[in-house]
Amino acid sequence: MSQSEIDQLNASFWNELCGSAFAQSLGITDRTPASLKRFDAAYLGYYSYLLGYIRPGEWTGKQVLEVGLGYGTVGQTLLSSGTNYFGVDIAANPVKMIQYRQVLMNQPSTCSQASVLALPFAPESFDGVISIGVFHHTGDVQKAIDETHRVLKPGGKAVLMLYNQYSYRQWVSWPAATFKAWLKEFIFTRSGGKNQVSEKQRKAYDASLDGTSAPEIVFVSRREFRKMMRKFNILHLTKENNGPFFYIDKKWFYNPAKKLLGIKLFKKPTGGMFLVQRPWLLSTLGRWAGLDLYIEAEKKVNEVPHEK
Template sequence: MDQDRIDVKNIEFWNELCGSGLTRSLGITEASPENLRRFDDAYFAFYPYLTDYVLRYNLSGKKVLEIGLGYGTLGQLIASRGADYYGLDIAEGPVNMMRYRLEQLGRSIEDKMRVGSALDIPHADASFDYVYTIGCLHHTGDLPKAVSEVYRVLVPGGKAIVMLYNRNSFRRLIQAPLLRLFFWATQRKTNFDKYVRSLYDSNAAGEAAPHTDYVSRNQVKRLFQAFSQVKIDVQNFDNYSLFRGHIFLLRQKFLNNVARVIGLDLYITAEK
């Protein structure tokens, strides 16, 4: 699939806000302040490590760009810390949600919320002290270009906090090969890679994200080689049901041990 086609598909796919599955499970049907608080509490309970990537920094008065806005949970936390917050997403839906959240905070929006591509960030060089992009760049179709754009818009000494999917996770090393054998023996799925992508991101219709990259630690080091410092954390894990549901393994038990080695996500903190 060429880049133009990926962009068109991404606009359509991500206009359904990332996190919509959680809203359905919570019975949320409208974006009221109370419902968004319920969503945010559930979101951070599911990803308990995520807040630390915001709270560890003094963001007050700092220019912060978030790329890939989803339901706006992380963006609202960043903005509430006193940051001069800017948002960018390829789809209109997430941008509108973040505008609504900022309005609820009484924040001036002006032209700070934009629809646009991470491959062509609509801001000047050295514009931001921090760039946050959690689970976004690996969907762009050109990960090296996306990382170079993040580098470009950071000030010298600025930090990027980036989450990318881990190529060497338990899901990809163990679960996916076993599933491939199962489907080959039973259903003979014609597009197994698309099925695996749907395990990471799928819309209400069960369709997978148009494009997904998975990277190893070594690939991260090459992608971020222009940065002066790079730190990589491994986070996140799946729930697992074994023996037809007779044994259920809760992901929370693995978040501080196994997940830190073969977890789903690589959290990269890179300083320009």
């Protein structure tokens, strides 16, 4: 697929706001201020670690760009804490959503429809760039990181989330593909060239209400992420997030020798299974082999400046 085809597919697919299924599960069907507030509270409750990365209070009075706006929860937290907030998204509806939130807050519109692969901003415009779960959809993660670097001021900070190539879900649900990626990366040390991502994989991560999968997804390892961020000083690179349920077969406890691997993922519980709750897993499974990689990184200060 060419880059312009990916862009077109993304612009159309993401017009259904990311988080729509979550909103539906909460019974939210409108955009009244009360519904948005309820959505945001539930979203930040589900991703309970997220504000620890965004830390909206630290951006007060600073120039911050958010890339990939979705339902607008992250933008809302930044707007509410007095950030000089700007937002871009490749799709029209996420931009409209955040513009609507700005209207509700009597704030001027500072968001526009644009791709992170060609940001409509001068070099060194921002103190911070925040982008949660976006670059792996763009078709060119390195270009998205390079654009982030370009628009950041020296010493400016990027807070980014990408999907983890070696999460527990990848190993359990697609062991052969994950092992192949691992061999390629760590044994044959071949870099470059994307790993194949099946439609099933894409659907497990991002699907619209009618079940269509996101048009483009790549997964990255911590090593690849570090490499792509070589023009930054990396402050943290951590794993987070896991699915809602995790079931452990009781037989595993009664007779571990007979059934060594009694762990079942994504299965309905039966009488013979324990249900492990997601919040408990967030601080264990999520941190060891979580679905997402979070990076906080600073643009290096002593560098040859970008051409203006």
